[in-house]
Amino acid sequence: QSALTQPASVSGSPGQSITISCTGTSSDVGNYNFVSWYRQHPGKAPKLMLYDVTERPSGVPHRFSGSKSGDTASLTISGLQADDEADYYCCSYAGKFTWVFGGGTKLTVL
Amino acid sequence: EVQLVESGGGLVQPGESLRLSCAASGFTFSSYPMNWVRQAPGKGLEWISNIRNDKDNTYYSDSVKGRFTISRDNAKNSLYLQMNSLRDEDTAIYYCATDSAWSFDSWGQGILVTVSS
Numbered sequence: 190q191s192a193l194t195q196p197a198s199v200s201g202s203p204g205q206s207i208t209i210s211c212t213g214t215s216s217d218v219g220n221y222n223f224v225s226w227y228r229q230h231p232g233k234a235p236k237l238m239l240y241d242v243t244e245r246p247s248g249v250p251h252r253f254s255g256s257k258s259g260d261t262a263s264l265t266i267s268g269l270q271a272d273d274e275a276d277y278y279c280c281s282y283a284g285k286f287t288w289v290f291g292g293g294t295k296l297t298v299l
Numbered sequence: 300e301v302q303l304v305e306s307g308g309g310l311v312q313p314g315e316s317l318r319l320s321c322a323a324s325g326f327t328f329s330s331y332p333m334n335w336v337r338q339a340p341g342k343g344l345e346w347i348s349n350i351r352n353d354k355d356n357t358y359y360s361d362s363v364k365g366r367f368t369i370s371r372d373n374a375k376n377s378l379y380l381q382m383n384s385l386r387d388e389d390t391a392i393y394y395c396a397t398d399s400a401w402s403f404d405s406w407g408q409g410i411l412v413t414v415s416s
Contacts, residue, residue, distance in 0.1 A: 190361055192343070213416040225402035227344070234394060235336075236346060240402035266341040278344050282401045286377055288334075 193218065193279055193282055193291035200297040204264045206267040209294045211279030212260055219260035223282035226255060229273075230275045238277075239264065248269040266296075301325040303395050310413045315385055321378040321395030323408055329373035332398035335380050337391040338409075348380065363389075364394060380410075381408035385414045 194212040201207040211218065211226075218224055224242045227235035237246050239255040242262060254265045262281070267272055279291040307319040321333070334413040335348045348369040349358045357369050378395050390413050396403035 196361040216365070221401075229344075234406040235403070236406070237402055237404045238399050240404070244400075246404060267355035280344070280346070280402070285351050286332075286351070286356070287360065288349075290336075290346060293343040 190283065190287065191290055192287055193281060195277075195279060195291040195294045198295045198297065200299055201266075201273065202268045202299045203269050203270050206265060207296065208226065208270060209261045209264045209279075210294070211264070211281075211291050212287070213281050213291040214260055217258065217281040218262050220240075220284070221282045222257065224255070224257060224262040225280045226279075227278045227280065228273075228275045229278065261270075269298055273296050283286055284288075301397070301405040303340070303397070303405060305395055305407045305410035308393065308410035308412045310415065311385055313386055314414050315414075316381070316383045317385060317412060319380040319393055319410060320393075321377045321380075322379065323395075323397075326397070326405075328371075328376040333371060333378045333402055334376075334403060335367075335369060336395045336396055336399050336403065336406075337389075338394070339388070339391045341390075345411065347382075350378070351380075355372045382412070387414050389390060390414045 226239040229235045244254045302324045304322045323365045349370045366384045370379045392409040395407045397405040
């Protein structure tokens with residue numbers, strides 16, 4: 190149950206696009222299309238932004254999109270806004286009703 | 300509106316026990332598997348336990364297996380986490396979260412557990 194690997198930080202200017210990668214193994218990300226992404230503002234609970242790699246829950250803007258290739262999943266945020274500044278976590282189902290999170294990525298909107 | 304409210308946190312000494320509760324409302328609690336996820340101070344999220352909606356099947360991360368027990372009372376719309384043999388490294392904010400489509404779609408506000416002598 191090793192954590193998924195995410196970059197510690199990414200940054201972008203308002204209006205730009207950024208991509209956050211999430212690398213796992215053939216036992217988690219590479220084996221299941223059950224990757225989800227969470228946004229967490231300081232002092233707040235996480236919020237689900239994407240599930241099943243590409244699916245957006247109701248209310249999440251189309252600016253948020255996801256993809257997966259092999260053992261690596263990615264979150265892309267287009268049209269960056271100030272409120273997007275937060276920590277982002279990926280998560281993958283790892284089989285036998287267990288899950289593994291990434292270490293988190295701090296997104297700074299310049 | 301889905302609401303999850305954790306309670307029962309606090310300061311305990313290493314080796315002691317604590318029981319967390321999560322009161323659920325706004326959805327059919329008995330239909331959803333539930334989870335506990337924790338976050339150590341300044342650190343990332345860590346999934347620690349899952350219970351299926353039939354409450355007979357439970358699952359744990361290696362870090363808590365054998366020390367923590369997840370349970371639920373569908374009649375009371377409540378989720379629990381019994382934490383025994385607590386260690387310094389169990390210090391964290393503990394969140395309960397619903398399990399839908401293999402992701403965690405609703406979260407409580409979290410409750411702080413501090414293990415320190």
